[in-house]
Amino acid sequence: MLKDFRTVWVNCLRVIKANIGEQSFRTWFEPIVPVQLHNNVLIIQVPSQFFYEWLEEHYVDVLKKSIFQELGPDGRLEYSIVVDQGNAQSQPRTLNLPTSRKAAQPAPSAGPAAALAAGPMSSSARHVAGAAAAPAAAPPTLRNPFEASKVVDRNYVNSQLNTTYTFENYIEGDCNRLARSAGLAVANKPGTTSFNPLMVYGGVGLGKTHLVQAIGNHIKATTPDKFVLYVSAEKFTNQFIESVRINSVQDFANFYLLVDILILDDVQFMSGKDKTQEMFFHIFNHLHQAGKQIVMTSDRPPRDLNGLEDRLLSRFKWGLTADLQSPDFETRMAIIQNKMQQDGIDIPPQVVEYLAHSVNTNVRELEGVLISLVAQSSLNRREIDLEMAKQALRHIIEEVEAEVNLDFIQKTVAEYFSLPVELLKAKTRKKEVVTARQVAMYFAKEHTTHSLKSIGHHFGGRDHSTVIHSVQTVSDLIDSDKSFRSSVQELRKKFAGK
Numbered sequence: 001m002l003k004d005f006r007t008v009w010v011n012c013l014r015v016i017k018a019n020i021g022e023q024s025f026r027t028w029f030e031p032i033v034p035v036q037l038h039n040n041v042l043i044i045q046v047p048s049q050f051f052y053e054w055l056e057e058h059y060v061d062v063l064k065k066s067i068f069q070e071l072g073p074d075g076r077l078e079y080s081i082v083v084d085q086g087n088a089q090s091q092p093r094t095l096n097l098p099t100s101r102k103a104a105q106p107a108p109s110a111g112p113a114a115a116l117a118a119g120p121m122s123s124s125a126r127h128v129a130g131a132a133a134a135p136a137a138a139p140p141t142l143r144n145p146f147e148a149s150k151v152v153d154r155n156y157v158n159s160q161l162n163t164t165y166t167f168e169n170y171i172e173g174d175c176n177r178l179a180r181s182a183g184l185a186v187a188n189k190p191g192t193t194s195f196n197p198l199m200v201y202g203g204v205g206l207g208k209t210h211l212v213q214a215i216g217n218h219i220k221a222t223t224p225d226k227f228v229l230y231v232s233a234e235k236f237t238n239q240f241i242e243s244v245r246i247n248s249v250q251d252f253a254n255f256y257l258l259v260d261i262l263i264l265d266d267v268q269f270m271s272g273k274d275k276t277q278e279m280f281f282h283i284f285n286h287l288h289q290a291g292k293q294i295v296m297t298s299d300r301p302p303r304d305l306n307g308l309e310d311r312l313l314s315r316f317k318w319g320l321t322a323d324l325q326s327p328d329f330e331t332r333m334a335i336i337q338n339k340m341q342q343d344g345i346d347i348p349p350q351v352v353e354y355l356a357h358s359v360n361t362n363v364r365e366l367e368g369v370l371i372s373l374v375a376q377s378s379l380n381r382r383e384i385d386l387e388m389a390k391q392a393l394r395h396i397i398e399e400v401e402a403e404v405n406l407d408f409i410q411k412t413v414a415e416y417f418s419l420p421v422e423l424l425k426a427k428t429r430k431k432e433v434v435t436a437r438q439v440a441m442y443f444a445k446e447h448t449t450h451s452l453k454s455i456g457h458h459f460g461g462r463d464h465s466t467v468i469h470s471v472q473t474v475s476d477l478i479d480s481d482k483s484f485r486s487s488v489q490e491l492r493k494k495f496a497g498k
């Protein structure tokens with residue numbers, strides 16, 4: 001018996017409805033219009049490119065299942081995407097490429113899209129301008145599948161939450177305590193804490209992405225009906241530019257307005273991109289007003305985000321800004337141990353300690369060293385030992401030593417103030433020693449990647465609040481005391497050449 005495309009779709013919807021939440025069903029399946037059934041290929045029309053990507057990302061399994069049940073193992077699904085032409089005309093538009101079924105099959109070499117299309121059903125993006133008005137009998141005009149593949153590759157594959165980034169494996173330390181606990185609060189009560197937006201900033205490889213993705217994963221796990229979207233600012237920008245190009249800015253905005261939790265990574269990327277910022281500003285306002293949660297990361301504090309509009313920056317201040325510092329020694333130890341446990345790696349304690357001591361730049365580098373050690377050990381069929389670790393780290397340690405290090409700073413500052421270097425680490429509170437110590441701490445903060453805690457530790461076991469106080473005192477004196485300022489400038493020259 002010949003099947004009618006509407007009946008097939010209604011039956012598919014039944015399967016889908018039984019497998020997903022009601023809210024998701026309403027948002028993502030009710031707007032779909034079945035268009036045609038031809039040669040066991042069901043064509044459905046979706047409102048936008050983003051919509052299509054979302055379906056492919058989140059519902060491909062249930063779609064496959066429903067098509068399989070309705071059309072059997074040879075059944076396939078194709079999408080037609082309404083392209084907003086910016087006018088009321090909805091004539092079918094001939095887009096530049098083959099229209100034959102064969103040409104429209106995703107090619108085996110089509111990369112991630114081909115992988116998605118594997119199995120009983122192959123789904124591929126098809127743009128059909130004004131498809132709703134296209135006569136049902138006429139075959140829709142299909143877009144080059146390779147082109148569609150590129151869209152999938154760029155816009156879809158890179159945008160998922162990485163489920164390995166969780167709070168459980170995000171090690172807590174002084175370096176990230178505030179950001180982590182604010183993140184946890186947001187994850188437990190998105191949109192309802194005063195941390196909205198939550199802005200996390202910090203240097204390269206310090207765990208910004210891990211933390212904000214942990215927030216997303218936590219929300220998805222606890223409230224699967226919430227629409228969590230993680231997107232890099234770069235991708236957001238590219239999507240926006242593309243939407244301008246194909247005249248579908250409204251689709252773009254509509255898509256983002258559906259989001260419950262928007263996680264935007266690396267906002268600094270939007271610097272100088274006024275139109276993108278304007279769009280983000282509107283999305284931000286709308287989501288915020290609707291009580292939706294916004295989480296952002298940046299590689300620098302908001303005050304240093306030159307090229308970002310003031311009205312946007314002022315929005316960032318509505319919530320909480322929390323920074324990530326370089327992890328101190330103990331946190332680095334804990335991160336390595338956690339990683340070892342996670343990956344089932346066994347490394348002797350003295351090697352772990354050596355790594356934690358030596359790699360004090362960022363966590364990504366620490367992980368990189370660990371991976372290279374494991375690789376060497378398995379290649380050479382040799383247990384990891386201190387010798388191997390030293391060999392592996394030779395180049396990194398040389399780099400670290402070439403930098404201005406704490407010893408050099410202490411020696412230079414002590415010499416400048418004509419004091420023995422030991423006094424900087426001693427208990428004495430004599431005024432001239434205190435000043436020299438404060439200046440040395442100030443430069444340690446400025447020129448090394450040591451955490452505040454680690455700096456304090458190298459100055460006779462002082463705590464991190466003493467370091468903060470010292471840095472502040474020196475900054476204040478630079479502003480208020482001319483001769484002090486020139487001393488600091490003279491000293492700075494000694495470090496600049498290094």
Ligand SMILES: Nc1ncnc2c1ncn2[C@@H]1O[C@H](COP(=O)(O)OP(=O)(O)OP(=O)(O)O)[C@@H](O)[C@H]1O
Nearest residue numbers: 169170171203204205206207208209210335363364
């Ligand atoms: N506190 C932590 N506990 C466990 N792993 C961490 C921690 N901080 C960072 N990492 C790990 O370090 C690596 C780099 O982190 P991530 O990519 O989140 O850094 P980032 O700050 O976003 O970097 P970039 O500036 O390059 O975007 C990741 O593998 C992450 O899991």
